[in-house]
Amino acid sequence: MNPDQTSTGAAQRRGLFRAGDRVQLTDPRGRLHTITLAEGASFHTHRGYLDHDQLLGSPEGSVVRNTAGIEYLAVRPLLADYVLSMPRGAAVVYPKDSGQIVAMADIYPGARVIEAGVGSGALTMSLLRAVGDGGSLHSIERREDFAAIARGNVEGFFGGPHPAWELSVGDLSDVLPTVAEPGTVDRVVLDMLAPWENLDAVAEALAPGGVFISYVATTTQLSRLAEDIRTDGRYTEPEAWESMVRGWHLEGLAVRPQHRMIGHTGFLLTTRRLADGVEAPQRRRRPAKGAYPVAPDGAPAVDDSELWSPEAMGERLVSDKKLRRARRDVGQAPQEA
Structure with a gap:
């Protein structure tokens, strides 16, 4: 394969850190912090801050220190992260x-x-x-x-x-x-x-x-x-x-x-x-008694469509405020009417 012909997204997964890259910082206690690199920006915690410029141009797997001397391991986040x-x-x-x-x-x-x-x-x-x-x-x-x-x-x-x-x-x-x-x-x-x-x-x-x-x-x-x-x-x-x-x-x-x-x-x-x-081939196993619900007259029970509402199934509702914030964070803010 021609080394210049890479799959979509592969270039973002290798090479030195660049502006716009998402970087995962791991502190000495194993806590993870994900940042997006930008020139002149900084990552702040209650124990000092870290300039993004320290990471720009560095290889993945580098260790950097913030103003309080705390070390962070810097890698690109895996898909799971x-x-x-x-x-x-x-x-x-x-x-x-x-x-x-x-x-x-x-x-x-x-x-x-x-x-x-x-x-x-x-x-x-x-x-x-x-x-x-x-x-x-x-x-x-x-x-x-x-x-x-x-x-x-x-x-x-x-x-x-x-x-x-x-x-x-x-x-x-x-x-x-x-x-x-x-x-x-x-x-x-x-x-x-x-x-x-x-x-x-x-x-x-x-x-x-x-x-x-x-x-x-x-x-x-x-x-x-x-x-x-x-x-x-x-x-x-x-x-x-x-x-x-x-x-x-x-x-x-x-x-x-x-x-x-x-x-x-x-x-x-x-x-x-x-x-x-x-x-479809018939199942050979016999269903257990009581495996299928029946109505009082012995007929199969009829499912009530109201039982399958999002609220009844325990689906957690998302607030409009949270959705607007998430859209802004990914650069997909809704257009003004």
């Missing part, structure tokens, strides 16, 4: 889940991927890394303010627009048929409140054998999605799991699990698109 420190509107998909999505959905270079529920753009960056410049990622977000924050975060990380990325504002069921021909999408990734409402649109877009993966927060969402997938008949038997990460304390012979861990964040469910006209 970036998504947890960047401005956000909606909650982000944690790196442990993004990694699982990329691996278990088999997001490969050149893949044609649809993502819906962009939030602040955390998962989008991992998907773009996976599909590469030769792939295609079309992200769909219902809220314009979330989409603006995601665009600012993604372009800030890659140093500008990514050639494989398109971002649309609207409902998945409305936008997807206009951006993808039937049977042409390799992977669909959903992070939304009620993904079962879009199973028909996803089935139309997915190629036979294509992977559908969904991120949901609660067991009630997980159960509803799995049963609706089985009822639809165009998907394979769904599989679901969660992952938990526990760090370890390493100090001489004192090697033990850390007291804190990243526990439950969400559930992941995957299934694959069957070929047209093929019936």
